[in-house]
Amino acid sequence: MRIAKAQRIGRSVSSIGLGCWQLGGDWGDTDEQRSQDILHAAADAGTTFFDTADVYGDGRSEKSIGQFLKDRDDSDGFFVATKMGRRLPEQVAEGYTLDNYRRWTDRSRENLDVDTLDLVQLHCPPSEVLRDPQTYDDLRVLKDEGRIRDFGISVEICDDALHAIGEDDLASVQIIFNVFRRKPAERFLRAATDRGVAVISRVPLASGLLSGKYDATTTFAANDHRNYNRDGSAFDVGETFAGVPFEIGVKAAQDVAELTPSGWTTAQMALRWVEQMGSTTVIPGARTPEQARLNAAVGELPTIPEETMAALAKIYNDQIREHVHTRW
Known part of the structure; x- marks a missing residue:
């Protein structure tokens, strides 16, 4: 497993992490x-970075990770990032206050059974929250009080990310970045790297599209966001299939699959692309232990050849760009 380090976090983490949304729900039972x-499969395969949030299963994901940490003799080597803010209605700025931050982080500390949270990220708050200096002053208070070691943000749009990295002690930015969502490579990644900010890339497989396993007849459970949030009625549509219309994404993903190197899965190629483009860590989810192991194995794969990178760029420009590039 390749190891990455961002200056502002000050700790090394695996370049392939584990996203833990699915441990709480919204991906079926x-x-x-x-x-x-x-x-345990992810950890045994070399994964040291785990990403969760207080609203994933209303704390269920955090509690699962807490139990996992308790059962491991090597838990000191793991880094757990959680998120807060989505206990409020989406895109409502009222409520992002120090008192709420204290309550939310105390709840996460209890769920994870830790005294101090490694990293807390604001969970895609409204842009006005991210542009308010008081937001960062309040997060600094949490550090001073010992509730958190570092703070970061999770965002939907590149402009929010670019604004926030002006804060000298912002440790990380989590952003959607994948073969079908390339704008961060053009607008954000270099700026973050130059400032020592960790880049946590989420939705790296476009909600499974980039596994290359779906076709136009694929269906999902009623309690799976890939079913109920295709129109963005529950939360930002960019979180589901990276905002790509499903039928268009299926066709483009099949073209991506044809470029997969021998001995790799298409998902592994998609993850290696994100890693290769300059992320600090990539956080695919996993529905089975075998998926977790296959994801972790990406940390040992060689560089994707230039001709394949060019072909992937052409698929994006020809089929995907018009649907996503200007929106996020």
């Missing part, structure tokens, strides 16, 4: 034993 099996 969940099972605690399977959650533990996934976490």
Whole structure:
């Protein structure tokens, strides 16, 4: 596994992490034993970075990770990032206050059974929250009080990310970045790297599209966001299939699959692309222990050839760009 380090975090983490949204829900039914099996499989394969949020299953994901940490003798080597803010209605700025930050982080500390949270990220708050200096002053208070070691943000749009990295002690930015969402490579990644800000790339497989396994007839459970949020009625549509219309994404993903190097899965190529483009860590989810192991193995794969990178860029420009590039 390749190891990455961002100056402002000050700790090394695996370049391939594990996104833990699915341990809480919104991806179909969940099972605690399977959650533990996934976490342990990822860790045994070299994963040290785990990303969660207080609203994933209303704390269920955090509690699963807390149990996992308790069961490991090597838990000191793991880094857990959580998020807060989405207990408020989406895109409502009122409520992003120090008192709420204290309550939310105390709840996450209890769920994870830790005294101090490694990293807390504001969970895609409204832009006005990210542009308010008081926001960062309040987060600094949490550090001073020992509730958190570092703070970062999770964003939907590049402009919010670019604004926030002007804060000298912002540790990280989490952003959607994948073969079908390339704008961060043009607008943001170099600026973040130059300032020592960790880049956490989420939705790297476009909600599974970039596994190359879906076709136009693929269906999803009623409680899976890939079913109920295709129109963005529950939360930002960019979180589901990276905002790409499903039928268009299926066709483009099939073209991506044809470029997969021998011995790789298409998902592994898509993850290696994100890693290769300059992310600090990439956080694919996993529904099975085997998926977690395959994801972690990306940290050992060689560089994608230039001709394949060029072909992937052409697929984006010809089929995807018009649907996503100007929106986020």
